[in-house]
Each structure stands twice: as structure tokens, then as C-alpha cells.
Amino acid sequence: MKSTEIREAFLKFYESKGHQRVASSSLVPGNDPTLLFTNAGMVQFKDVFLGQESRPYKTATSSQRCVRAGGKHNDLENVGYTARHHTFFEMLGNFSFGDYFKREAIKYAWEFLTEVLQLPEEKLWVTVHISDQEAEDIWLKEMGVSAERFSRLDEDNFWQMGDTGPCGPSSEIFYDHGEDVFGGPPGSPNDDGDRYIEIWNLVFMQYERSASGQAELPNPSIDTGMGLERIAAIMQGVHTNYEIDMFQALLQAVAKETGATDMEDKSLRVVADHIRSCAFLIVDGILPGNEGRAYVLRRIMRRAIRHGNKLGASSAFFYKLVATLVKEMGDAYPELVEQQAQIEKIILAEEQQFAKTLENGMAILNAAIDDLQDNVLPGDVVFKLYDTYGFPVDLTNDIARERELVLDMEGYELAMQAQRQRSKGAGSFELDYNQSFKMEGSTEFTGHTDSTAEAKVVALLVE
Numbered sequence: 001m002k003s004t005e006i007r008e009a010f011l012k013f014y015e016s017k018g019h020q021r022v023a024s025s026s027l028v029p030g031n032d033p034t035l036l037f038t039n040a041g042m043v044q045f046k047d048v049f050l051g052q053e054s055r056p057y058k059t060a061t062s063s064q065r066c067v068r069a070g071g072k073h074n075d076l077e078n079v080g081y082t083a084r085h086h087t088f089f090e091m092l093g094n095f096s097f098g099d100y101f102k103r104e105a106i107k108y109a110w111e112f113l114t115e116v117l118q119l120p121e122e123k124l125w126v127t128v129h130i131s132d133q134e135a136e137d138i139w140l141k142e143m144g145v146s147a148e149r150f151s152r153l154d155e156d157n158f159w160q161m162g163d164t165g166p167c168g169p170s171s172e173i174f175y176d177h178g179e180d181v182f183g184g185p186p187g188s189p190n191d192d193g194d195r196y197i198e199i200w201n202l203v204f205m206q207y208e209r210s211a212s213g214q215a216e217l218p219n220p221s222i223d224t225g226m227g228l229e230r231i232a233a234i235m236q237g238v239h240t241n242y243e244i245d246m247f248q249a250l251l252q253a254v255a256k257e258t259g260a261t262d263m264e265d266k267s268l269r270v271v272a273d274h275i276r277s278c279a280f281l282i283v284d285g286i287l288p289g290n291e292g293r294a295y296v297l298r299r300i301m302r303r304a305i306r307h308g309n310k311l312g313a314s315s316a317f318f319y320k321l322v323a324t325l326v327k328e329m330g331d332a333y334p335e336l337v338e339q340q341a342q343i344e345k346i347i348l349a350e351e352q353q354f355a356k357t358l359e360n361g362m363a364i365l366n367a368a369i370d371d372l373q374d375n376v377l378p379g380d381v382v383f384k385l386y387d388t389y390g391f392p393v394d395l396t397n398d399i400a401r402e403r404e405l406v407l408d409m410e411g412y413e414l415a416m417q418a419q420r421q422r423s424k425g426a427g428s429f430e431l432d433y434n435q436s437f438k439m440e441g442s443t444e445f446t447g448h449t450d451s452t453a454e455a456k457v458v459a460l461l462v463e
């Protein structure tokens with residue numbers, strides 16, 4: 001089954017159960033400055049769940065474009081390393097606003113997987129929240145799921161959109177890709193491997209989290225999300241998302257435009273992933289820049305450009321991938337077709353700008369790495385790359401990780417402070433280094449100069 005056929009089969013299935021088909025909303029959440037990007041299908045319905053907005057329907061279905069590249073759900077660092085994570089992906093979902101609850105949500109999902117898609121039950125594993133006896137009974141007694149492929153988990157089965165907003169216990173459905181792949185079943189020590197891949201999350205929306213605590217929602221509701229690329233991988237008999245139909249033309253185009261010959265190179269996947277998020281963020285009105293959402297876009301673009309460079313591209317290549325993306329996804333997203341020329345122009349401009357410093361920055365970085373006595377890249381190098389060569393810190397970190405190095409973030413912060421002192425002393429304007437970074441295994445650095453309240457919130461969410 002092609003990806004587009006799966007998307008359509010899903011929406012039709014829920015329409016046949018009385019759901020209203022609702023179009024994907026923008027990647028920029030319309031009414032929520034606390035959220036960096038739309039990271040799930042429920043985002044456009046947030047106020048409906050909270051009882052603050054009403055719609056002419058009580059159940060809905062959608063295929064939502066999502067970006068997870070910052071904030072609570074950030075998969076940027078996973079891209080190229082796991083079989084299942086993208087920065088941009090499509091989430092298929094069904095929603096009940098105070099209409100049906102757990103039983104129907106579970107029944108519908110099981111029917112879709114085992115009857116419409118005809119997946120064998122022995123391949124499907126299920127988890128519920130540790131406290132959820134009701135969901136366990138529905139799965140084991142009513143759906144007949146084997147207790148061997150079922151478990152109760154804690155944090156993994158409590159879903160929240162962000163630090164605030166609607167949330168609730170969840171039930172996750174996994175697919176076993178077979179013993180050739182590393183990874184243990186959900187809840188086991190190796191469950192972050194890629195053998196048992198989570199395909200669908202059913203959230204039993206019951207609470208709202210706010211700064212003051214957790215309260216019951218006016219009506220228990222349902223929010224589900226299934227990654228289109230993950231279910232397509234299963235239906236197409238492949239293991240990773242990058243082997244599905246939607247990615248083939250893109251990967252070929254990346255190889256062609258960069259001159260790469262090794263089709264297994266993970267950089268190919270990173271670039272193919274990143275052109276999707278970059279193009280769709282531009283479609284939704286984001287331009288590369290130095291703050292908040294704009295800076296996230298710039299970071300993704302520069303990572304992609306660096307990976308392309310590594311694959312062998314010696315001149316602008318990234319913008320050329322837009323044409324292939326439009327061919328692949330233009331039918332589902334007409335706005336992509338309409339804005340093709342504009343998207344190309346914006347990406348090309350960023351490529352031209354970064355090209356001026358990328359090569360010199362890489363030379364400096366390589367020289368610094370050659371000089372290393374240990375595996376820690378000094379903070380002043382990280383700062384110089386950032387300050388003079390336009391390398392976002394996570395880009396430097398991406399390169400460091402490939403070479404099994406870590407960044408000295410404390411040293412970076414000190415270099416940044418020294419720079420601030422110097423610019424104050426010189427009486428010049430404050431520079432625009434307003435990002436907040438927190439990277440695993442490193443110290444936190446918080447920048448300055450937020451121009452608006454929203455930028456402040458968003459900057460905090462940029463991890």
C-alpha cells in the first residue's frame with residue numbers, strides 16, 4: 001500500500017465511523033505561544049478539549065503535519081540515528097470531544113490495524129498506563145490481546161502536549177519488526193532499540209495541566225496519533241521510515257545533487273528529512289532568522305547544508321530538492337506547489353549566506369579536533385564557530401557526536417560572557433545571541449536580548 005493510500009484509508013475508516021474529516025492545520029500553532037511547533041494532531045483542537053471552543057462536530061479525523069525539533073517533543077538529535085524519527089512527519093489521528101472514550105477508541109484502532117490493514121495480531125504489542133485497569137481489561141478481555149504482548153508502564157504512558165495543556169494516560173501500540181533488529185519489547189531495558197516500534201498512541205484525555213496544577217477536563221476525550229511513515233514502513237515490508245515510497249525519490253535526489261554514492265550514508269537520510277521540515281516551515285510562514293522559531297529553522301537548514309557538504313556538495317544543492325519534494329507531496333499539500341519558487345529562493349539565500357563561512361569554520365574545527373588531547377571540544381572553539389562562522393551550537397554538537405567528542409559548554413558560556421562584557425565596554429549594541437540551549441551531558445546556557453514576550457517563551461522552548 002502506498003503512503004497516500006494509507007492516509008486515505010485511515011481518514012475514510014474514521015469517516016465511516018461518523019468522524020468529520022478536518023484538514024491539517026499550520027505548523028505554527030495559531031493560538032499558543034507556549035508551543036514551538038504543532039507537534040501532534042491534537043494541537044489544533046486544544047481549546048476544544050479544554051471546553052473553551054466548540055465545533056459543529058463531536059468527533060474528528062485528520063492527517064496533521066507535525067514538526068518535532070524543539071520543546072517538549074524534540075527529535076532533531078534522533079534523525080539519522082534511529083529508524084523511526086523525523087523532524088517533520090504526518091500524524092494520522094482520530095478525536096472525540098466528550099463523545100466516545102476508551103472502549104471505542106481501542107476498538108476502532110484494533111479494527112483498523114487488524115481488519116482494514118490486516119496486520120497479524122502476533123506482531124502487535126500493547127501498553128497502558130500503570131494505573132489503568134479499565135484499559136487493560138478492554139485490551140485483554142474484549143479485544144483478546146495476549147497477556148504476553150501486553151504491559152503496564154508509567155511515564156511512557158502519560159502523554160502531554162507540553163508542560164501545560166491537555167494530557168492524560170495513554171495506551172501505545174507497537175509493531176515487532178523481527179529478531180534481526182536490535183531492541184527489546186516495551187518496558188524492557190533495550191526498549192529504545194528499533195525492533196519494537198511504536199506506531200500508535202491512544203491518549204485518554206482527562207486532565208489539563210497549568211502552572212497551578214492539574215485539573216479534570218470538562219469531558220473525558222480521545223486523542224490518538226499514528227505516524228504515517230511508521231505505518232507505511234510496516235505496510236511496505238521495510239524496517240525504517242526512510243525505506244518507504246515517499247522517501248525514495250528524495251533520497252535519490254539528495255544523492256544526485258550532492259554526488260554521494262553510498263546510499264547507506266546516514267547524511268542522505270538527514271538531508272532528506274530536513275528538506276521536508278524546512279520546506280513546510282517556510283510554507284507556514286517561518287523564515288530563517290536568529291530568534292525562536294526562525295532560529296530553529298536556521299539550525300535545521302544549516303545542519304542539512306553541512307551534511308550535504310559532507311556528502312560531497314561543493315555548491316548550493318539544498319534548494320534543488322524542493323522540486324522533488326513538490327512532486328512527492330504536492331498532491332496532498334497544494335500550498336507546497338503554490339509556494340515552490342518562494343521556498344527555493346529562501347533556501348538558496350540561506351545556502352549562499354552560510355557557504356561563505358561553512359568551509360572556513362570546518363577548517364577551524366578540524367584543526368581544533370586534530371589538536372585535541374582528550375574528547376572535549378574547548379568552549380572557545382565552539383563560541384568562535386558560533387560567533388564568527390554562524391555555526392549554531394547544535395550543529396557543532398552534531399559534528400562532535402559523529403567523532404565521539406563532547407562540547408565544553410561551560411567554557412562556551414564563559415566565552416559568551418566575555419564577549420558580552422567586551423561589547424558593553426565598547427558601548428556597542430547588544431548582540432543577538434538570544435538562544436537558550438540545553439544539551440545532554442552539558443551545562444545550560446541561557447542567552448539574552450529577547451525582543452518580545454513570545455520570543456522569550458519560544459526561546460526557552462528551544463532546547
Ligand code: ATP
Pocket residue numbers: 068073075084085086087088089091198199200201225226227228229230
Ligand atoms: P517514540 O517513543 O517512538 O519517540 P512518541 O511516544 O514520542 O514516539 P507520540 O508523542 O506518542 O510519539 O506520537 C504519536 C505517534 O506519532 C507515535 O506513535 C509515532 O507513530 C509518531 N511519531 C512520534 N514522533 C515521531 C517522529 N519524530 N517521527 C515520525 N513519527 C513520529
Ligand code: MG
Pocket residue numbers: 073
Ligand atoms: Mg518520542
Ligand code: MG
Pocket residue numbers: 156172198
Ligand atoms: Mg513513545
Ligand code: MG
Pocket residue numbers: 172198200201
Ligand atoms: Mg507515544
